[in-house]
Amino acid sequence: MATPRVQRKHLKPGPPPKRLPATLEQIETLAGLGLTDDEIALYLGVCRKTLFKRRKNNPKLEEAIKAGKVKADASVIKTLYARATGGQDTTACIFWLKNRQPERWRDRRELEGNLNVTARLSMGDFLRSIKEYDGQK
Numbered sequence: 001m002a003t004p005r006v007q008r009k010h011l012k013p014g015p016p017p018k019r020l021p022a023t024l025e026q027i028e029t030l031a032g033l034g035l036t037d038d039e040i041a042l043y044l045g046v047c048r049k050t051l052f053k054r055r056k057n058n059p060k061l062e063e064a065i066k067a068g069k070v071k072a073d074a075s076v077i078k079t080l081y082a083r084a085t086g087g088q089d090t091t092a093c094i095f096w097l098k099n100r101q102p103e104r105w106r107d108r109r110e111l112e113g114n115l116n117v118t119a120r121l122s123m124g125d126f127l128r129s130i131k132e133y134d135g136q137k
Contacts, residue, residue, distance in 0.1 A: 020044050020054065024064040031068025040065065 020027070022044060030040050041051040055062045083092040097105040121129075 020046070020061075024060055027061065028064040028068040028071075031065045032071040033068075034072045037065070 022030075027040065027044075030043060035043070037051060038048050041048045044051065046054075055065065080092055080096060083089040084096040094105075098107075
């Protein structure tokens with residue numbers, strides 16, 4: 001009597017994944033230039049889903065991409081700060097303040113609370129208000 005084959009879920013059929021066609025330093029540079037994850041995947045010749053899987057399974061790749069993005073953000077922050085504090089660009093000043101101190105400078109304020117409103121209106125009053133509204137148009 002033959003023994004049934006046991007399927008192993010952790011072993012996937014097919015060839016092993018190909019190496020990425022770039023070094024970690026090159027990938028960090030791409031992220032440092034401001035490329036998005038989609039653009040990095042395109043450059044590497046893989047789909048976005050594959051790049052995310054590789055990042056999840058390779059902490060060094062994840063760290064390289066994060067480090068590059070931090071460098072890009074730092075460059076933008078440095079430039080924005082210089083323009084905002086140099087007095088040359090009021091838009092940069094507003095942007096900086098709204099993001100650094102949103103509770104003081106944000107245009108939109110969010111309020112929390114409960115509001116209970118009870119209105120009593122007779123059917124006659126309701127119909128009159130509709131007629132008045134229609135007459136104002």
